[in-house]
Amino acid sequence: MFENVLIAEDHESTSISVRKTLEDLGVTTPQYAYYCDDALTRIRNGIREGQPYELLITDLFFEEDDRPQQLTDGAALIAAARQAQPGLKVLVFSAEHRAAVIEGLYSDLGINGYVRKARRDAQELKSAIEAIHKNKIHYPVHLRQTGGQKNTYEFSEFDITIITLLSNGMHQKDIPAYLAKKEIRPSSLSSLEKRLNLIKETFEFSKNEQLVAFCKDMGII
Amino acid sequence: MFENVLIAEDHESTSISVRKTLEDLGVTTPQYAYYCDDALTRIRNGIREGQPYELLITDLFFEEDDRPQQLTDGAALIAAARQAQPGLKVLVFSAEHRAAVIEGLYSDLGINGYVRKARRDAQELKSAIEAIHKNKIHYPVHLRQTGGQKNTYEFSEFDITIITLLSNGMHQKDIPAYLAKKEIRPSSLSSLEKRLNLIKETFEFSKNEQLVAFCKDMGII
DNA sequence: TTTTGCCTTACGGTTTCCCGTAAAAATACC
DNA sequence: GGTATTTTTACGGGAAACCGTAAGGCAAAA
Numbered sequence: 001m002f003e004n005v006l007i008a009e010d011h012e013s014t015s016i017s018v019r020k021t022l023e024d025l026g027v028t029t030p031q032y033a034y035y036c037d038d039a040l041t042r043i044r045n046g047i048r049e050g051q052p053y054e055l056l057i058t059d060l061f062f063e064e065d066d067r068p069q070q071l072t073d074g075a076a077l078i079a080a081a082r083q084a085q086p087g088l089k090v091l092v093f094s095a096e097h098r099a100a101v102i103e104g105l106y107s108d109l110g111i112n113g114y115v116r117k118a119r120r121d122a123q124e125l126k127s128a129i130e131a132i133h134k135n136k137i138h139y140p141v142h143l144r145q146t147g148g149q150k151n152t153y154e155f156s157e158f159d160i161t162i163i164t165l166l167s168n169g170m171h172q173k174d175i176p177a178y179l180a181k182k183e184i185r186p187s188s189l190s191s192l193e194k195r196l197n198l199i200k201e202t203f204e205f206s207k208n209e210q211l212v213a214f215c216k217d218m219g220i221i
Numbered sequence: 222m223f224e225n226v227l228i229a230e231d232h233e234s235t236s237i238s239v240r241k242t243l244e245d246l247g248v249t250t251p252q253y254a255y256y257c258d259d260a261l262t263r264i265r266n267g268i269r270e271g272q273p274y275e276l277l278i279t280d281l282f283f284e285e286d287d288r289p290q291q292l293t294d295g296a297a298l299i300a301a302a303r304q305a306q307p308g309l310k311v312l313v314f315s316a317e318h319r320a321a322v323i324e325g326l327y328s329d330l331g332i333n334g335y336v337r338k339a340r341r342d343a344q345e346l347k348s349a350i351e352a353i354h355k356n357k358i359h360y361p362v363h364l365r366q367t368g369g370q371k372n373t374y375e376f377s378e379f380d381i382t383i384i385t386l387l388s389n390g391m392h393q394k395d396i397p398a399y400l401a402k403k404e405i406r407p408s409s410l411s412s413l414e415k416r417l418n419l420i421k422e423t424f425e426f427s428k429n430e431q432l433v434a435f436c437k438d439m440g441i442i
Numbered sequence: 443t444t445t446t447g448c449c450t451t452a453c454g455g456t457t458t459c460c461c462g463t464a465a466a467a468a469t470a471c472c
Numbered sequence: 473g474g475t476a477t478t479t480t481t482a483c484g485g486g487a488a489a490c491c492g493t494a495a496g497g498c499a500a501a502a
Contacts, residue, residue, distance in 0.1 A: 012343040017238040034340060063339060095316075118284060119255060122233040167434035169427040172489065188451050193490070206390040208489090212430045213388035216437035394458065409481045414460070429459095 001025055002133060004051060007032040008039035008058040008077060009093070014117070018057060018093065021125050036062055036071035043081050043088070052085055055132065060094040078109050089132050093117065093125065098219035099143060106137075113138030153202050155220055158184070162192060164221050167212045222246055223354060225272060228253040229260035229279040229298055230314070235338070239278060239314065242346050257283055257292035264302050264309070273306055276353065281315040299330050310353050314338065314346065319440075320364060321375065327358075334359030374423055376441055379405070383413055385442050388433045 005027050009015040015032050022030040031053075033039040039058070046052045060074035071077045078090050092105055095117040105111045113128045115121060115138070128138040155163075161184065165175055172192065179187035186192075196208065205211050215221045226248050230236040236253050243251040252274075254260040260279070267273045281295035292298045299311050313326055316338040326332045334349045336342055336359070349359040376384075382405065386396055393413065400408035407413075417429065426432050436442045 010340050011338055012341050013235060013238040013242070013338065013346070016241060016343055017234040020237060020241065021234070065340065117232055117234065119231050119286065120233050122237055125234070166428065166430040169431035171428065173487095186450055189489095190451055190453090191449085194450090197491075206392065207387065208430050209387040209433045210390035212433045213437055213442070216434055221434070392458075407480055411481055411483090412479085415480090418461075 002027055002054045002129070004046065004053045005030045005055045005057065006039060006042055006046075006053045008036060008056065008074065010034050010059060010062045014059070014093075017122060018125065021122050022129070025126060025129060035067065035069055036073070036077040037069045039077055040071060040080050040084070044084055047085055053088060055089045055091060055129070056081055057091045057093055057129075060092060060096050075105070075109065078105075078111065082109070091115065091128055091132055091138070093121075096219075097142075098217065101219040102140065102143060106139075114140045114143075116140050116142060118142075153199070155199075155215075158186075159195065159199060160215075160220060162195065163211060163215055166208055167215075167221055223248055223275045223350070225267065225274045226251045226276045226278065227260060227263055227267075227274045229257060229277065229295065231255050231280060231283045235280070235314075238343060239346065242343050243350070246347060246350060256288065256290055257294070257298040258290045260298055261292060261301050261305070265305055268306055274309060276310045276312060276350070277302055278312045278314055278350075281313060281317050296326070296330065299326075299332065303330070312336065312346075312349055312353055312359070314342075318363075323361065323364060327360075335361045335364075337361050337363060339363075374420075376420075376436075379407075380416060380420060381436075381442060383416065384432060384436050387429055388436075388442055 005022055007015055007018050007022075007030055009018060009032065012034070015034070019030050019032060031042060033042055039056070043053055043056070056078070058074045058077055062069070062073055064072070071080060074092060074094065078092075081088055081090070090109070090111045091113040092111055093115050096102060097116060102114050102116075105114060112132045115124045115128050124141060131138040161179075162175060165178065166172070170178065173189065175192055176187050176189045179185075179192075196211070200206065200208075200211060203211070203214065205214070212221070226243055228236055228239050228243075228251055230239060230253065233255070236255070240251050240253060252263060254263055260277070264274055264277070277299070279295045279298055283290070283294055285293070292301060295313060295315065299313075302309055302311070311330070311332045312334040313332050314336050317323060318337060323335055323337075326335060333353045336345045336349050345362060352359040382400075383396060386399065387393070391399065394410065396413055397408050397410045400406075400413075417432070421427065421429075421432060424432070424435065426435070433442070
């Protein structure tokens with residue numbers, strides 16, 4: 001089993017139970033940090049002292065408080081940690097449930113596993129750690145069968161731009177001017193309408209409001 | 222210290238650390254349930270067997286799964302538990318941060334304490350349990366000084382209904398018929414428009430899309 | 443260069459939404 | 473019971489969004 005494991009988790013209660021889970025697995029002295037910056041410091045120290053961590057277990061969301069931080073969330077921590085120590089294995093333990101966001105962690109950050117905070121999360125955490133120890137990738141249970149057959153629609157940069165503008169309150173009629181200024185093409189009102197129409201047709205949506213709600217749920221915007 | 226304590230919490234990992242906290246306080250065998258219905262059954266059994274629980278520690282949100290439940294959230298559990306055992310002390314342990322919701326728990330359900338899942342939550346949990354054991358009411362740290370000035374706007378049931386309908390793709394013009402059928406009042410298109418207009422004015426929003434995005438972010442819908 | 447096909451833009455008609463005003467209904471108050 | 477106040481509804485003009493069609497632009501192939 002792993003010997004050097006670091007937990008980055010701001011909730012004390014969660015941190016405690018992750019530690020307990022690790023101890024059950026035979027990790028004698030799991031280390032832990034309540035802030036991303038602290039976690040990164042520990043990782044760097046581990047490298048310098050010739051005892052690098054083998055596994056980082058981290059949350060995604062870290063609440064701000066009176067201690068200003070460089071790294072504000074788990075994704076930033078993972079990126080910084082991998083830069084300092086490319087081979088470091090990473091397991092994310094978070095309440096995030098949006099498939100798009102979770103899949104992005106695998107594709108963009110190359111994480112080794114994800115466990116969602118939910119009913120039998122401690123059990124899943126155990127099996128995930130064991131899988132990663134065997135150099136496997138652990139996919140969360142609730143994402144395995146979706147395989148990605150639905151939701152094949154890929155939102156383009158352009159799509160996301162215009163939906164974001166709408167959700168920020170910009171009027172459709174004012175968007176062409178904005179796009180032109182930013183030199184984003186296409187920029188015409190007609191193209192915009194066509195694009196929105198296509199998306200809504202694809203998902204069988206009838207209103208922009210519905211599209212915005214969907215994108216929020218999916219973590220696209 | 223308490224002898225009979227029940228934990229209602231669907232997240233295994235959180236449940237584990239609450240148990241550990243209780244054991245640190247000298248509660249030898251804390252009981253726990255992963256579902257509200259199970260928790261209520263245990264409370265009733267406790268009364269019947271002459272060993273009623275002294276304290277219920279419960280979450281607010283319980284995720285649905287394949288086991289259909291009568292009680293779907295912590296508030297319902299608290300109400301049912303208090304009906305079965307009026308003197309039962311209740312400590313809520315949840316990630317909910319909206320002041321209005323938390324204050325509602327004190328005023329509507331008469332809870333004895335609230336601890337928010339956050340950085341030093343295990344420590345706060347300890348002091349809350351000790352305070353409640355001394356018949357005190359425990360107010361969460363982060364709510365003590367905020368007099369509740371900001372965010373005074375309260376979304377009514379009606380507001381949430383119509384915003385939800387919009388985010389489900391219903392056309393504004395079709396909503397009056399829906400409201401009339403459901404016997405929700407007011408139901409006219411004009412009232413609807415006025416209401417939406419007032420909300421958007423309050424938040425200085427210009428579009429429904431913006432309102433939907435906001436409500437998604439705030440967890441209102 | 444010309445043709446072909448695709449993407450973008452322009453435009454007009456229709457629908458929906460927005461917003462102000464005023465009537466009607468419901469509620470509260472005397 | 474009658475009056476005042478608030479809430480709800482009705483209506484109409486104007487703006488924005490929706491939607492289909494057609495014209496223009498651009499790049500790759502002939």
